[in-house]
Amino acid sequence: MNILIIKLDALGDVLRTTSILQGLKENYPDSEITWVTKKNAIPLIISNPYIKNVLDYNNLYDDLVHKKIGYSFDLVINLDEDFNACFLASKIKYKKLVGFYLKDKKVLPTKTAREYYDMSALGEKPKNDVLKKKNKKTYQQLILEIIGIKAKNYDTLLYLTKKQKQFARDFARRYNINEDDIVVGINTGSADRWPKSLSIEKTASLIEKLYKELKCKIILFGGQNEIERNNQIMALAKAPLIHSGCGNDLFEFPAVINLCKLFITSDTLGLHIALALKRRTIALFGPTSANEIEMYGLGKKIISKSKCYCCYKKDCGAMQWIRVDEIIKEARNLIKEKISIVVTSFKEPNLDLAIKSILNQKINYNYEIIVVAPDKEAELLVRDYSKKYNIKYFKDPGKGKSYALNLLLGKIKGNLIILTDGDVIVGYNSINEIIDAFKNPLIGIATGRVISSNKKTNKLGYWSHLLADAGAHRIRKKLFLQNKFLECSGYLFAFRNGIIKQFPLDVAEDTIIPYMFYIKNYKIGYAEKAIVYVKNPDNVKDWIKQRKRTAKAHETLTKYYPNFPRVKSFLNEIKFGVFAALGYPMNAREMYWTVQLFFVRAYMWFLTLAESKLLKKQYQDAWEKIHSTK
DSSP: EEEEEOOEEEEEEHHGGGGGGHHHHSSSOEEEEEEEEOGGHHHHHHOOOOOOOOEHHHHIIIIIIOOEEEEEEEEEEOOOSSHHHHHHHTTTTEEEEEEEEEEEEEEEEEGGHHHHTTTTTTOOOOOHHHHHHHOOOHHHHHHHHHTTTTOOOOOOOOOOOHHHHHHHHHHHHTOOOTTTEEEEEEEEOOOOOSSSOHHHHHHHHHHHHHHHHOOOOOOOOOOOGHHHHHHHHHHHHHHHOOEOOOOOOEEEEEEHTTTTTTTEESHHHHHHHHHHHHEEEEEESSSSSTTOOOTTTEEEEHHHHTTTTTTOOOOOOOOGGOHHHHHHHOOOOOOOOHHEEEEEEESOTEEEEEHHHHHHHHOSSSEEEEEEEEEEEHHHHHHHHHSSSSSEEEEOOOSSSHHHHHHTTOOOOOOOEEEEEEEEEEEETTTHHHHHHGGTTTTTEEEEEEEEOOOOOOHHHHHHHHHIIIIHHHHHHHHHHTTOOOOTTTTTTEEESOOOOOOOOOHHHHHHHHHHTTTTTTTEEEEEEEEEEEEEOSSHHHHHHHHHEEEEETTTTGTTOTTOSSSHHHHHIIIIIIHHHHHHHHHHHHHHHHHHHHHHHHHHHHHHHHIIIIIIOOOOOOOOOOGGGO
16 A cells, blocks of 8 residues: 655654654555655654655655656545645545645645644634634644544654764764763744744743753754854853754754753754654743643643733743743653652562562662552551651552553652562662663663572573573573564563553563553663562472463463564574573583473473464463462
8 A cells, every 4th residue: 555645844743743654554554655745854754664755845746747747646645734735635646635635726624634624724713723722632643533543642753863873972972971961952942933932031040040950961952043042041041051053954953852861942843853752851832732742751841821822823922921940840850760669469478578679779769669469468568668668558459460550550650660579589789770771761661680599400490590591681682782672571670651551451561561662662671780589480380380371471462463573482482592592501411401491391382372372261460379489
């Protein structure tokens, strides 16, 4: 299926329209997508892997109108209620068109685009302004509805090139910016269409207070029309500033934004770039609609309290009502990591040891511990600890780990959520190690390293070490270094709060949650120094029961994501695991145990596939105790 997207105008809108690409690919897996835009917007989409061809509007116009070259597409998506875009669409052959088109030289919407059209500049005045102000849908929701795709929280996509990343490294060296620095970008100017700028005086005051409170390095951004504005800001602000320059193009601008840990911006292109690059962001709104902006769980909207808010008038004064102290408060909240460590437990006899292994660490961040359990013993233990420590009890309804975690997700306050179990021991300094993985803003989720606490001198203990070392550790490290998808360990993994709201119950949470981050263009980290010690089954019956349950949980994943890049599967185990396993034994006895493991794993996979494929016994989210692991 050949799809053409027409989106020409407003650079910010071009960028945030990339949010439709994942939905198109999910609904039309075999499609080839062509995008036509104006030359100045091409750098925003040229590296996007979802797009087969990027066409320059002027060249395509010349082909269609002057050279009479025919173009044909199965689906044309025109998201510009602009005469030129609609004229272009009218010259293309198509089976279906959605969005906007020309009729008698007038721009009109297709049926699904009527809501968007009615509150646009082409809608009936003053009704369109009223609708615009009342609207609660994001731009992404509105355009997905035009296309006829169920609205999901698809991300805005921007891919930096190698040259852009090198430009950013060179910029960082020039201004002595290090990985551990708190870097704040200030982009409070705007174009002239609407008065979206924070005043020069307030911007200077903001810079001074940010520097004083956060001890941060501050980069000042601006466009060609903001040279004088930025000169005045630098003269007024009593704080050191790094000026990015006012002549940055779409090669340099995103590259420098990518250095920022926090980006404070008015409603401009910079806002959409920062969100696409997964930067924590504070967005300031005066004359334009905040409801149309999807923040993707990455930051905070500060909305003017003026009655003039969202008026879309050229003389709007709403930005004057935004207070610097309010921006500082949100910056403080976004910069300082707050950690929620969640310990799931089901009548675990060693829960006390698991909690102590966390409390005995010198954690460098503000944190809370939340114990999720259904039993009274756990509640009493937590109540005792809470007299001295910031530890809370969350009553698990007893319907399974995933069910309890879904209930808890919306209530957790921390920036980062760390998940571990009540029957493991978290290694010393492992909490700091896994948190440090998130210094890279593109890391959305990270996993620790599992080490078996069983003795290696018996067969099942040896198996547990082989599978943890030659199996899980080797695979995760390799995939992480290759920047590929990897599965996390449910014994210890962490992820950014607010990015996902819930996840399916009948799958392994340590695989489905990483994939939900992966399709949002986040990277998955492997913190191999974040160690968690795990006791494994000491008899074959329990061993098969535990491993079969884990394997069945992974077999369900394709129900939700058919193109899921399987890491754990029978075929992958044969293809990638056999030679690694054969290289692990240190003596003849261990080699004999390794060969035995091949047969037991094959039997386990046979049972898994027979139950899930033939008997249709799927994985269910429920607590199941393996006694020999306690």
